[in-house]
Amino acid sequence: xxxxxxxxxxxxxxxxxxxxSFSIFLFFAGHNNPGGGFIGGLMTASxxxxxxxxxxxxxxxKAIPFNYSTVIAIGLLIAIVTGLNSILFGDPFLTQYFEYYxxxxxxxxxxxxxxxxxxxxxxxxxxxxxxxxxxxxxDDS
Amino acid sequence: xxxxxxxxxxxxxxxxxVPFLYKIRHIHxxxxxxxxxxxxFLYLLQYIPIGVSMxxxxxxxxxxxxxxxxxxxxxxxxxxxxxxLITGIGTLVVLYSIFxxxxxxxxxxxxxxxxxxxxxxxxxxxxxSDNLIVIxxxxxLTSLAxxxxxxxxxxxxxxxxxxxxxxxxxxxxxxxxxxxxCLLYIMAGSFSIREIISYFAQVEFNESLFIPAMLLxxxxxxTKSAQFPFHIWLPDAMEAPTPVSxxxxxxxxxxxxxxxxxxxxxxxxxxxxxxxxxxxxxxVTLIWGSISAVRQTDLKAILAFSTISQLGLIMALLGxxxxxxxxxxxxxAIIAAIFHLINHATFKGSLFMVVGIVDHxxxxxxxxxxxxxxxxxxxxxxxxxxxIASMAGLPPFxxxxxxEMFFTGVLEATTLSVFNVGTLGIIFPIVAWIASIFTFVYCxxxxxxxxxxxxxxxxxxxxxxxxxxxxLLSPIVxxxxxxxxxLFPNMLSYTIIEPAAQSILPYIVDPYINIYHWHGPNTxxxxxxxxxxxxxxxxxxxxxxxxxxxFLHERDPLNRVYDGGLDGLVSGSKRVTNLxxxxxxxxxxxxxxxxxxxxxxxxFFRYDALAFDFTNVSEISPYLWVITLVLIGATISIPFIQHxxxxxxxxxxxxxxxxxxxxxxxxxxxxxTQLLVETVMVVLFLLCFYHLPELxxxxxxxxxRMTNLVISIGMGAIVTLIAFSAHAMRHxxxxxxxxxxxxxxxxxxxxxxxxxxxxxxxxxxLDTLLExxxxxxxxxxxxxxxxxxxxxxxxx
Numbered sequence: 001x002x003x004x005x006x007x008x009x010x011x012x013x014x015x016x017x018x019x020x021s022f023s024i025f026l027f028f029a030g031h032n033n034p035g036g037g038f039i040g041g042l043m044t045a046s047x048x049x050x051x052x053x054x055x056x057x058x059x060x061x062k063a064i065p066f067n068y069s070t071v072i073a074i075g076l077l078i079a080i081v082t083g084l085n086s087i088l089f090g091d092p093f094l095t096q097y098f099e100y101y102x103x104x105x106x107x108x109x110x111x112x113x114x115x116x117x118x119x120x121x122x123x124x125x126x127x128x129x130x131x132x133x134x135x136x137x138x139d140d141s
Numbered sequence: 142x143x144x145x146x147x148x149x150x151x152x153x154x155x156x157x158x159v160p161f162l163y164k165i166r167h168i169h170x171x172x173x174x175x176x177x178x179x180x181x182f183l184y185l186l187q188y189i190p191i192g193v194s195m196x197x198x199x200x201x202x203x204x205x206x207x208x209x210x211x212x213x214x215x216x217x218x219x220x221x222x223x224x225x226l227i228t229g230i231g232t233l234v235v236l237y238s239i240f241x242x243x244x245x246x247x248x249x250x251x252x253x254x255x256x257x258x259x260x261x262x263x264x265x266x267x268x269x270s271d272n273l274i275v276i277x278x279x280x281x282l283t284s285l286a287x288x289x290x291x292x293x294x295x296x297x298x299x300x301x302x303x304x305x306x307x308x309x310x311x312x313x314x315x316x317x318x319x320x321x322x323c324l325l326y327i328m329a330g331s332f333s334i335r336e337i338i339s340y341f342a343q344v345e346f347n348e349s350l351f352i353p354a355m356l357l358x359x360x361x362x363x364t365k366s367a368q369f370p371f372h373i374w375l376p377d378a379m380e381a382p383t384p385v386s387x388x389x390x391x392x393x394x395x396x397x398x399x400x401x402x403x404x405x406x407x408x409x410x411x412x413x414x415x416x417x418x419x420x421x422x423x424x425v426t427l428i429w430g431s432i433s434a435v436r437q438t439d440l441k442a443i444l445a446f447s448t449i450s451q452l453g454l455i456m457a458l459l460g461x462x463x464x465x466x467x468x469x470x471x472x473x474a475i476i477a478a479i480f481h482l483i484n485h486a487t488f489k490g491s492l493f494m495v496v497g498i499v500d501h502x503x504x505x506x507x508x509x510x511x512x513x514x515x516x517x518x519x520x521x522x523x524x525x526x527x528x529i530a531s532m533a534g535l536p537p538f539x540x541x542x543x544x545e546m547f548f549t550g551v552l553e554a555t556t557l558s559v560f561n562v563g564t565l566g567i568i569f570p571i572v573a574w575i576a577s578i579f580t581f582v583y584c585x586x587x588x589x590x591x592x593x594x595x596x597x598x599x600x601x602x603x604x605x606x607x608x609x610x611x612x613l614l615s616p617i618v619x620x621x622x623x624x625x626x627x628l629f630p631n632m633l634s635y636t637i638i639e640p641a642a643q644s645i646l647p648y649i650v651d652p653y654i655n656i657y658h659w660h661g662p663n664t665x666x667x668x669x670x671x672x673x674x675x676x677x678x679x680x681x682x683x684x685x686x687x688x689x690x691x692f693l694h695e696r697d698p699l700n701r702v703y704d705g706g707l708d709g710l711v712s713g714s715k716r717v718t719n720l721x722x723x724x725x726x727x728x729x730x731x732x733x734x735x736x737x738x739x740x741x742x743x744x745f746f747r748y749d750a751l752a753f754d755f756t757n758v759s760e761i762s763p764y765l766w767v768i769t770l771v772l773i774g775a776t777i778s779i780p781f782i783q784h785x786x787x788x789x790x791x792x793x794x795x796x797x798x799x800x801x802x803x804x805x806x807x808x809x810x811x812x813x814t815q816l817l818v819e820t821v822m823v824v825l826f827l828l829c830f831y832h833l834p835e836l837x838x839x840x841x842x843x844x845x846r847m848t849n850l851v852i853s854i855g856m857g858a859i860v861t862l863i864a865f866s867a868h869a870m871r872h873x874x875x876x877x878x879x880x881x882x883x884x885x886x887x888x889x890x891x892x893x894x895x896x897x898x899x900x901x902x903x904x905x906x907l908d909t910l911l912e913x914x915x916x917x918x919x920x921x922x923x924x925x926x927x928x929x930x931x932x933x934x935x936x937x
Contacts, residue, residue, distance in 0.1 A: 026813075031893035034809040036901060042817035049824055069924070072917045079910050094906040098892035110892055114902040121902070124913040128920040129821055137828050139927045 005054065012054040019047035027122055031110070037118035041125030048130060057137060068131035075123025082117040143200035145214040148181055149269055152262030156255045163251035170250045171239035178231035178261065185224050188216060195221075195640035199271070209332045215271035218640025222479065223268035223393075223400055225637075226486050230392040231261050233615035237494055238384035240611040241501060253293055253382070260286035264393055268400055273322040273332040277315065280361070283397060284311040287389050291381040303377035306703065310364050310374045318361025318401075324354035325408075338407045338647070355409050358401065359418060366398025366452050369426040373699050376445040383497030386441065391448045391493055392486040399452065399482065402459050403645045406475075410646075411466030413560040419460030420554075424572045426453025431579035433697060435586065440496045440506040443583055444489065447532065450576060451485050454547060461554045461569070465646055468559050472646065474550035476654055479641045481543035483633065484626060488531040488540055491619035492587075495525045498612055499591065504602025508586065513596030518607045520617075522592050527620040531627065533584035533676075534577065534669060539626035541669075542656050547573065548665040574668055581676030586683070630656035731849070734856045741859050751862065754869030765805065772798045789826045793819060810897040 027040030052060050086095035098112035155177050162173045188198070197217040204212045216224070235257070242248060263286060266279030284307070292304035326332055328348050329340040362368075367375040378390050389395070402419060409415040430450025437443045455478050462475035498521050499514065500506045515522045531540030551573045555566035598604065626633060634654040643649055660666070679686070721732075745751045775794045782788045796819035803812035870876065880896075883904065887896045891903040901909050 030895060030898045030902075032895050034813055034895065034897075036810070036895070036898040038901065039810065039813050039817060042814065042821060046817060046820050046824075049821065053824065069921070072920060076914065076917060079913065083906065083910065094910065096891065096903045096906065100892075112892055114891070114893070114899075114906075117906065118898075118902050121909060121913055124917055128913075128916045131920045132923040133821070133825050133828060135924050135927050136825070 008054045012050055016047045016050045019043060019050070023047060027118070030118060031112065031114065037121035038125055041122040042129065044122070045126050045129035048126075049133065052130075052134065052137070057134070068127045068134070071123050071127035072131065075120045075125075075127060077120070078123065079117050079120030082113055082120065085113060142202055143214065144184075145198065145200050145216060145269065146202060146212065148184065149214065149262060149265045151177060151181065152258040152265070156258040156262070159254045159258065160251045163254075166244075169239050169244045170254050171235055171242075174254045174258065175232065175235045175239070177258070178228045178235060181265075182225065182228035182232055185221065185228060188221055189225075189636050190640060191636060195643065197644075204272075204275070209272075209326070209330075210274045211272050211333075212275055213271040213333065214269050215335065216269060217644045218637070218642070219400070219403055219644035220268050222483070222637055222641045223396070224265060226396075226483070227261060227264050227268070227393050230388060230486060230490055233490070233494075233618055234384045234388040234392075237387070237497070237612065237615040238382070240609060241384055241497055242382060249293075253290075256286050256289045256293070257385070257388075260290065260389060260394070264397065267397055271334050273325065273334065273337075277319050277322060280318070280365075280397065281312065281315050283389075283394050284308060284315060284365075287311070287378070287394055290385045290389060291378050293382055293385070294380070297380065299377070300380040303374070303380040307374040307378050309707070310371055310703075314361040314364025314371065316361075317357045321354045321357030321361065324350045324357065328354070334404060334408075341408050351412075352414060355412075355415060356418075358405060362398035362401040363422060364398070365401070366395050366456065367426075367449050368398070368422045368453060368456060369429050369449075370699050370702075372426060372430065372449045373697050373703055375449055376442055376697065379439075379441040379445050383441070383493060383500065386444075387490050387493035387497070391444070391489040395448065395452055396455075396482060396486075399455050399459065399478075402456065403478075403641075406459065406463050406645045407647055410463035416460055416463050416560050419463065420457050420569070421460075423453045423455070423457025423460050424569070424576075426450065427457055428572055428576040428579070429453075431576045431583065434583040435579055437583075438508050440499065440508060440511075440587065440591065441493075443508075443587055444493055444496060447580070447583060448485075448489060450580065451481070451489070454573075454576075455482055455485070457569075457573075458547060458550050459645075461550055462645070464554070464557055464559055466648075468557055470553045470556060471550075472642075472649065473546065473553055475642055475645050476638060477543055477546035477550045479638050479645075480539075480546060480630075480633070480656070483637065484531065484539040484543045484623070487619050487622045487626065488528045488538070491524055491616040491623065492528040492532065494612075494616040494619070495521055495528065498608045498616070501612065502603065502608055503605045505600070508590035510597060510600040511591045512594035513592070514605060515592040517596065517605050520607060520613055524613070524616045524620045525588065525592065527623050528616075529584045529588045531623045533581050534672065536658055537627050538623050539630065540623070542627065542630050542658065544577065545660070545665045545669065546656070548668050552664055570668070574672065577668075577672045578675045578679065581672050582679050582683070585676065585680045589680075727849075731852060734852050738852070738855045738859050741863065745862070745866075750866055750870070752866045752869035752873060754872055757872055758868075768798060768801055768805070772802075785830050786827070789823060789830060792826070793823045796822070808897075810895070 023040045023043035026035035026043055027037060028035075030036030030040065048064070051064075082096075083094035086097070087093055089095075094117075096112060096114045096117065098110060098114070100108055100110050102108050155174065159170060159174065163170050190196070195218050197215060199213065199215050201211050201213040204210050235254075238253070238257075242250065242253065244250065260283055263279045263282035267276055267283060270276045270279065288304040288308040288311075291307055292300050294300050295304075322332070325337055328350055329337040331337055331340070364371040375390060375395065379386055381390065406415075427450050430446045430448075430453055434443050434446035434450065437446060458474045458478035458481065462471050462473075462478060465471035465475065496506060499511065499518075502518065503511065503514070505511065527538060531538035534540050534544030548570070551569040554562065554569045557566060596605070631654075634656060638654055642654075772795060775791055775798065779788055779791045779795075782791055796815065800812045800815035800819065803809075803815055871878075883896050883900060887893055887899040891899040893899040893903075
C-alpha cells in the first residue's frame with residue numbers, strides 16, 4: 001500500500017514556518033519574558049525536525065545546506081568571544097553589559113551583550129539537537 | 142606585565158606566526174625563527190653583573206591571587222645562567238637545524254618550529270618563575286614539547302615508542318612533583334619559592350610532611366634529569382632529529398631536574414636525607430651511564446648514556462654541596478656543579494651536532510661502519526677532537542677544569558664531619574674515579590672508531606664529504622667556547638658562577654672562585670693521570686672485554702621493567718574495563734543508582750540531615766490530585782507495556798504532565814523547556830527504536846527482577862526523602878532562599894525582567910557556557926559512535 005502524505009505535507013509547510021517565527025520571537029523575548037536562547041533553539045530545532053520527518057531527509061538537506069557541527073562550533077565561538085570581550089575592559093570573564101538607547105522610530109531599546117551570548121547558546125542547541133538526531137536517522141547500516 | 146614576562150611569552154607568540162611564515166616556501170622557516178632566541182639572548186646579556194654583585198629582579202603579575210598563584214618572574218643568578226643557556230644554545234640549534242632539516246616539499250617544518258618554540262618558552266618559564274604552580278605548568282609543557290619533538294618523524298615506530306616513553310616517565314615524575322609542591326604549600330602557606338625558603342629558614346625541620354614533600358619533588362627532578370633508574374627514556378629519545386637531541390636532551394631540558402634540585406637546595410639542603418639521596422642517585426647514575434655508554438655502537442646512543450652519566454655527576458655534586466649549610470668544605474662541589482653544567486652544555490652540544498653532521502654526510506651513526514673520516518672531514522674532525530677531549534677531561538679544555546673540580550669536590554666530601562659520612566665517604570672518590578675511567582674509554586671509542594682506521598665507503602649509504610659551512614657554524618661556535626672557557630675560565634667566575642652559587646647557597650657572601658689549570662701535583666692531578674692510564678689500558682683490551690655477556694646486550698636491562706610494566710598496565714586496565722563495561726545500559730543504570738543511593742544515605746547519616754516537618758504545607762487542590770494520579774499511573778504502567786512504541790508514548794505522557802505541573806506552579810520558562818525537550822526526545826526515541834531489531838521483550842529471572850525493583854524503589858525513596866528534608870530544614874533552620882537576591886537584582890544589575898533567563902546568561906553565564914560545551918561534546922560523541930562503528934570483537 002502506498003501511503004499518501006498530502007495532508008501532512010501541506011500542514012507542515014505552513015506550521016513549520018509559524019513555529020520558526022515563533023521560535024525567533026521567543027529568542028528575542030528572552031530577556032524580559034519567557035524565552036531565550038535555549039528555548040528558542042529547541043523550538044527552532046523542533047520546527048526543522050518537523051520538516052525533516054515529514055519530507056525526505058535528503059530533499060531537506062538540499063534545501064537547508066547547513067553542516068550542524070559547524071553550527072555548534074560557531075555557537076560556542078560566539079559565546080566564548082562574548083565572554084572574552086569583558087576581559088578587554090578589565091572585568092572578569094563573562095561579565096555582561098547592557099545599555100539603553102533612544103532610537104528615533106522605535107523608542108527606547110535595550111542592547112545587551114547577553115544577546116550575542118544567548119545567540120551562541122541558541123546555535124549550539126539547534127546544532128546539537130539536529131546533529132544527533134540526523135546522525136541517528138541517517139544511519140542505515 | 143614586564144619585559145621579562147614578555148620574554149617568557151615571546152616564543153609562544155612567535156609560535157602563532159610560524160604556520161603563516163611556513164607559507165613562504167622558498168625561504169626556510171628557520172631563518173624567521175632564528176631572530177627570536179638571538180634577540181632574547183642579547184637582551185638577557187645585560188643582566189650579567191660585571192664588577193657588581195647580582196641584584197635579583199622580581200616582577201609579579203597576579204593570576205589567581207586568591208590561592209596564591211601569581212605569574213611572578215624572579216631573575217637571579219641561577220635563573221640567568223639557565224636562561225642564557227636556553228636562548229644561547231637555542232640560537233645555535235635553530236641555526237643548525239636550518240641546514241640539518243632540508244626545506245623539502247613534504248617536510249612539516251612548521252610543526253618542528255612550533256614545538257621548538259613551545260619548548261623554548263616553557264623552559265624559560267620554568268627557570269624564570271618563582272611560583273610553584275606556574276613552574277609546574279611550564280614543566281609539563283616542556284615534557285609535552287619534548288615528546289612531540291621526539292615523534293617529529295612519527296611515521297617511524299621507534300620515534301613513537303620513544304615519545305610515549307619519555308612522556309610517561311617525565312609526566313609521572315611531574316605529577317609527583319605537583320603533589321610535593323602542594324605539600325610544601327600546606328607547610329609554608331605559599332607557592333612562592335622565596336617565601337618557602339624564608340619560611341624554612343625560620344622553623345625547625347620537624348614537620349611530618351617535610352620528607353614526603355622532598356621525596357616527591359625529587360621524583361620529578363630525577364625523572365626529568367634521567368637519573369637512574371628513570372634514565373631509560375633518554376636513549377630512546379635519541380630518535381628525535383639531532384638538533385632536538387642537542388638542545389633538549391643534552392643542553393637544556395634534562396637539566397631542568399638539576400635546576401629544580403639547585404633551586405630547592407636552600408629549602409631542603411642541610412638535611413641528611415637530601416644529602417644522601419641526591420648523592421647516591423647521582424653517583425649510581427654517573428657510573429651506570431658511563432659503563433653503559435661503552436657498550437653502545439650507535440654514536441648518538443653513546444652520547445645519550447654519556448649525558449646520563451654527566452647529569453649524574455652534576456646531581457652528585459649538588460648533593461655533596463648541600464652539606465655546605467653545615468660544613469663549608471662542600472662549597473666547592475656547588476661551584477663545580479655550576480661550572481660543569483656550563484661546560485657540559487658547550488662540549489656535549491657541539492658533539493651532538495658533530496654526530497648529526499656525520500649522520501647527515503655518511504648516512505649512518507654505527508661505529509662499526511664508520512672509520513677514517515679524519516682526512517675526509519677535517520673541520521668536523523677538529524671540532525670533535527676538541528669536544529671529546531673536553532668530555533674526557535683533558536687539558537687545556539674546560540672539561541678538564543670542571544673534572545678536576547669534581548675530584549676536589551668528592552675528595553673534600555670525604556672529610557665532611559656531618560651526616561655520619563666518616564668512612565663511607567671513601568666511596569665518593571672511588572666511584573667518581575672508576576666512572577671517569579669509563580668516560581675516558583667511551584671518548585676514545587668515539588674518537589678512534591669514527592675518525593681513524595680504514596674508510597669503508599661500501600658500508601655507507603652516501604659518499605662521505607665535508608659538511609656545508611652552515612651546518613658547521615654552530616658546532617664551531619660551541620667548540621670555540623670550549624677552548625675559550627678552558628683558557629680563560631675566570632671570565633665566568635664572578636659573572637655567571639658566583640651569582641648562580643649565591644642563589645643555591647644564599648649565605649655565601651664572598652665565595653672564592655678562582656679556577657686554575659695548574660694547581661700543583663695534588664691528588665686530583667694524580668687521579669686524572671690514573672684515569673688516562675687505565676682508560677688507555679681498558680681501550681686496548683676492549684676486544685677481550687666485549688665478549689662478556691654484559692657487552693652483548695646494548696639495551697639497558699631496565700627497559701624490560703618498563704616494557705613489562707606498560708604491557709601489564711594496558712592489559713590490566715583492559716580487564717578492569719571489561720569487568721565494568723558490560724555494554725548493557727541497564728547495568729550502568731544499576732551502578733549509577735546504587736552509588737547515588739549509598740552516597741546520599743551516607744550523607745543523611747553523616748550530617749544527620751533527615752527531617753520531617755509537614756506544618757507549613759499548603760492544600761492540594763482537586764485538579765492537582767488528578768494530574769498527580771495520571772502521572773503515577775503512567776509511571777507504573779511503563780514496566781508492564783510490551784510494545785516499545787507504546788512505552789515511548791507512555792514516557793512522553795510523564796514528561797508532558799511534568800510540564801503541566803510547571804505551568805500550575807507558575808514557571809513558564811521551565812514548562813516551555815520541558816515541553817520542547819519532551820517533543821524532541823520523543824522524536825529521538827522513536828528514531829532510535831525504529832532502528833532496533835523487533836525482539837521480544839527480554840525475560841529476566843525473578844531474582845534479578847527483585848534487585849532491580851529494590852534499587853528503583855530505593856532511588857525514588859531517597860529523592861523523596863531529600864525533598865521532605867529540604868522542606869523541613871528550610872523552616873526549622875531559617876535558611877534564606879537565594880531567589881530573593883535574583884528577584885531584586887535581575888533588572889538593576891543585568892537589565893532584564895525574566896529572572897530565569899538573566900540567571901542563565903548573566904549571573905550564571907559560565908555554567909551555561911560549560912553546559913552547552915557538554916552538549917556539544919555529547920553530540921560529537923553520538924556522531925563518533927555512529928559513524929565510526931566498532932566491528933564485532935574489536936577493541937577500542
